[in-house]
Amino acid sequence: MIGSILVKVGFAAALASAVLYYWNARKHSGRELLLARAAFHTSVVSLMTAAAYLLYLILTHQFQYTYVWNYSSTDLPLSLLISTLYAGQEGSFTLWALYTAVIGVFLMTYTSRKGYESEVMSVYSLILSFLMLMLVVKNPFALIWNTFPNDLIQTGPIPPGMANVVILDAATQIWARFPVEGKGLNPLLQNYWMVIHPQILFMGFSAMAVPYALAIGGLWKRDYSSWIRVSTPWSVFGAMVLGTGIILGGYWAYETLGWGGFWGWDPVENSSLVPWLVCVASIHTALTQRKSGSFVRTNFALSLLTFITVLYSTFLTRSGILGETSVHSFVDPGMWVYWLLLAFILLFGGIGFGLLFIRMREMPKVQVEHSLLSRDFALFLGASALTFVALFVLVGTSSPIITSIAKGKASAVDIQYYVKTNLPLGIVITLLSGLGQLLWWKSSRVMSLLRRLLVPAVVGVGVTTIVLLLGWEEPLILLFVFCSGFSLAANVQVAQEIYVGNPKFAGGAIAHIGIAVMCIGFVTSERYDSKRTVSLEKDKPVEALGYRLTYEGYKPVENGKFGFVVAVEKDGKSREVAPVMYFSEFTQSVMRHPDLINYLSRDFYVAPLSLEEATDETKEQTIELAKGSNVAVGPLSLSFVDFDFSNFQKGAMLEGKGFEIRAVIRVEEGKGKENITLVMKQGPEGVEFPSVQYKTTDGKTIDLRIAQVKPDRDDRDKSKVEVAVKLPPDAAGATRKGETLLVEASVKPYINLVWVGTVTLVVGFLLTIVRRIKEAGLRHQGEEDV
Template sequence: MIHTTVGQLGHFFVILSFITALVATVAYFISALGRQQTAAAEPVEEPQLAYAGEANFNGKTAKRKTPVAAQKTAPLPPDDWRTLARWAFYIHGAAVVGVGVCLYWIIYNHYFEYHYAWSHSSRALPVQYVISCFWEGQEGSFLLWLFWNALLGAILIRTSGRTWEAPMMAVFALVQAFLASMILGVVFGDTFKIGSSPFLLLREAMPDAPIFTTDPTFIPKDGNGLNPLLQNYWMVIHPPTLFLGFAFTLVPFAYCIAGLWRNQPLAWIRPAQSWTLLGAAVLGIGIMMGGYWAYETLNFGGYWNWDPVENAVYVPWLVMVAALHTMLIAKKSSTGLKTATILTISTFLLILYSTFLTRSGILGNASVHSFTDLGLSGQLLVYLLAFVGLAIALAAVKWKHIPTDEQEASVYTKEFWLFIGALVLSLAAFQVIITTSIPVYNKIMESFGKVSNLALPTDQIAHYNKFQVWFFVAIALLTGVGQYLWWRKVEGKKWDALITPGILTLLVSAGLIAFGEIRNPVYMALLVASVFALMTNGNILLGVIRGNYRLSGGAIAHIGMALMLIGILFSAGFSKVVSLNTSGLLISKQDEFTKNDNKENKENTLLWLNQPERMGEYQLTYRGQRIEARDVPGFLNRKDVTVIEGDFRGIAQRDIEQNGKLYYKKGDTLALYPENTYYEVEYRDKDGKVFSLYPRAQVNERMGLLASPDVYRKADRDLYTFVSSVPDPTAENRWEKTETYSVAIKDTFFLNDYVAILDNVVRTNQIDGIDLGPNDAAVRAQVRVLSKNGEQVLQPAFVIRNRMVARPADVSDELGVRIQLNEIDPRTGKFSFAVNRTQRDYIVMKALEKPLINVLWIGTLIVTFGFVLAAIRRYREFGKMRKA
């Protein structure tokens, strides 16, 4: 049965959301024009300004052209257009929710007749990953962005006040109209379309597929499933957090555009500050969630790889933080106000630019994260250019209303240092985006018929680190100096207050350099700067919380930033490979053909099943393959379950017990998680403490074998382990040609290069999988195999049941041997064995130590807390101002 109703309803909601966004845009625009005319007749006060009639910048006065009333704003007449706009926006928000409900209903109920559900989900996925399927595709991510914007817009309608609502929400609604158009899915003719609908049926999305010629009602039994790299709990919360950060950047942008529109170039700063702080917190934590996902899921050994998609989000965050700092000095510095205007506009435009980069397909193979082009690159470009043109044109026309400083800010003022800090942040962002945009330059040149030879750096990590380290050295130093100036610890030319934290910085840094054996001058500079930021901001924090803890947000955020830099320095700069290969075995042949200086062979170690190997201070033993059952805690031995291929279920080969509780009996069917095979690696340290890690490999038809790490966390470091190479866990053993041995008891023979001794053949009454009756007979051989790890006993059996002969073999993955007792000759006393050999079970693994990486994660949380605390204070201040 094809469920077309829910798709039709969803598409109706998409169209409704687009139309109501347009209606809200027009209605708010007309309402804003009416209020602007009223404001021209009756002057409007900018209550947060420290002047009336004149602007005071740096002790000087500059005449302003906008009239300012002495008291409160005159009451405004009822606005029918505003009422219409509100209802239109509320209906738009409800329609967006309706679209989301319909799409999730399709995914959750496995309606694979829909292309989106078939492409991104499967029946085997647990609920949390079904949620992730919602935003794996481009249409779902646009819908998520729409939802957050609609939610924030509804909040702003209730909180922004009548003065700001109309011009600001006109911008908001216009953005929503553009976003809604991305999932509109309206086609004109054969080539031109607006948006890509998530409610396309499979037969509509793939009309040329042969199956629909023979069976127009064909519905796949299962979908392609979620990208295995996204089957991680961080991918359930990282995208929503990141897109909420995207949505937050729209709020200060809308306030800024509204302020310019209303000829009030400073008035927008105060209401926008709290939203900018929240946006910086949410976007920052979203970025770090992505970093933590990469750390836990990808096997490049870190959390940040300077991938173009990572850069595309990192740059707007840097600019947003820079804009935040210039907002703090906008009241007293015209330069600060102009810079805040430029950076606030740039933050949102950079979000649009990052969307274009990641969803237009322009990055091609330059990124492991980018989406493929859905044919929306032209529409995305129009979206970007429309707001670039709108913002630049409005700023150019209204620039004359921003007063100009008659005198430059002194180097001894806080305004100067905050501006310098914002400038350094902006330069750091520029350096990243200028390199990340190389594919865009090439595409532009190609469109003009020219060939560009520009290429991304071959070693992107080294390229970006070379510049970004020095930017953050400067930023760390500036946070300390800026905070002392802000809290008037230093005034004028008297900077004596910095002597004590400076001495403490040198002492602590010297100790860390000596203890950590830091020899690289660049690392030394970053460490000293980070410790200086920690000491100065820590001192400021102690003084502030004695007075009013609500004022401590800035100091807390700067302390968190300093801790993050220290964590990054040690975890990235002093990461140590501990899986050194001392066996002399050639693990990777690729090094023979590259200039890799035999790196892969040196940094990977080979582990045979149940064969201990020494690795640094640890003794490692590979204990075998493990799988996960849905309702059984921990991991199960893969040999204990026969996996039913393609069904994500298995048959228990023994009773499944965990922690003394019986979950399944032998022969029961149990549900399994798809695609993942875990490899238990047992660590034993020098004190005898034993723990196990379970790095995994995922087998996926689209992407092949994908390895993900497991991490053992200590207070001062992480032990990061992943498999570099494994036998295909889904492939059956390939047994070599059968070899036959005829031996007597106590005779010696060879099994796969191991010495074997037939110790005995004894009668038995129990054979796994065979019920023996009173007239049946069975014997079991005792074959002792000698290896360097000790002895192992194999017990093949010979059974006569109901006058039929059975020969149950014994298989040892550790030895790579299958042995079968074929014949018993009572005349000679000899026993005939059939032996097959195969590849022994093994893994090649790599392990690294990441010192002080927890300092990075702790610093991230502290930065977020500082931003949130500062946002709450700024919002309360704005609320009090509105009530005054």
């Protein structure tokens, strides 16, 4: 009750704030400004209270709330219990709205200092109000008896001794029962990544709304240039946070979920990558505008698109439209959410691009002649390539929508599509990220450029050679490696030069170093990985991929899960992995988690496949025998001769007395032939199938018995019989085998480059944010002086 009210108050306050800010922007009276701020703060406070209240409900196990019941249970540890706050759709929208609100508080102070508050906050509040409308529709505080009225609401007197009952209407004796235990959290989400990854990802999503709001502010105020300075620190912040979130998600998939790699081109992954690419492209074109005044329209368009692609991605992954074309199961959230998300895209797309269209004609047309050998042109090309990657990924991810419109049948693209389309663009991007840094603004002299190109080109060749030592690859992949190596060296060179002058300006170069290192890591770990399926019998070492593996048995780990301990020996040093397999009640199936050893130059990755029980006793096998055809079993060849009804009395069967059916089976062993008779006896205690022992020529015993008779009434020759055969252990061809663990082992060379590159990239982003915030501040002081 309280929760639902808080959400509605928050929504109304955010909407009021948007309207009040709008009035203030038009009239500049100042009275509306205070009201608008108060409304925004009201919205933030009610949202925070609502989230805190939801958390309280989860922590105190109030299963009368559908959300709490659906995603948590009493056996979860505290950290995971907290993470169920955003495990479901309602909750993740709450988290998104919450971060949007918190960022809004900072944005308010920031924009009021820059003179943009009314315009920007008006748009931003509208965004917040839409997110909160989502919570009004998909209410996380829904009561469970309203969700399942037919099953829980009852009338009449309450039976004595019944706990967990709530009286809805005492006068008419209407009451409801509610659960004592929750359904629990999906085991795939039950690990520490769940605590941190969604938080960062949603903070990134929220941050992407800021460049959008600032771009609208710029268009509104007809300020086509200085908004860029105000906006850039936020774009860089958004790119940093979202980028970190994406890579963490990749690491989660790699390390825990066992997808085998850190990137699978899955819709969920793609849909966070696309806004990131657009945002990074906008950071680059913004740089050009600050230097030369060009790309005014491009910058508006890209900043608007950054947020619109966030909305479109949310639509793709949350509306249920991708249906069954992905590994992820997308729960259909109902028509309301579908249409609301669609309205969300159309509204904010319409506002943004409508306004851009109106203002387009009056924007200054800056005629700048870009030399082909200028940093401006390299930035333009690089940003275009990034935008095209974003476009192609978006088209690929939207494939089910495109194909269902074009062909009437939804189908997804193969992963190959993404690799093929993006590889050439990747080559262009990595090349430019190095080359662009070596070029001067406006134009560069060819001779001095060539001299600076020498070292990076040599390093590029060097890196490619090292990679070639791992094995041959496609020329395009090798070109990509060369360009990454080239970019790495070029940016190290540039970073050094800048560092001598002003270390704070090295952010861009450092970020590019990070990207280049990551790209090299992508190729070595994904293209040069070696994989093998290994069957590990207990305590018997097996050599695989240059490692000596010994399965040592399983041990219970936390709550009902089992770790399968494998000793991994390499160069005399032994280490241990313990991949996990267990049966999950929640998903009703076996869950598997890989384990890995991280060496400096590679990962050794072990994914469990299955555990084969020890074969102490050979299992009985059942074979069907028809007349005239032989079936081989172990050393024998069996065929069905006929039923023998000589002892059969129809009268006895009809009277329900005991009777026998005999089947004559021909057994051939080598050249020897023998007919044996198997019997099925119907006695007073039921059916019996006594077995017959057959002695083989080498003195082993094989047990034979009838499993089932299949007489054909119309055509006696079509009658069949099923015979159960139990072979002695070695006759089956299999010797006694111990418990066997089946795993897929793989080696991922230089995967650490990916993680080192990520950290470097984040450091580069941080330095850039600091620099751009200072720049935005300087500009502001300059204005005041005038």
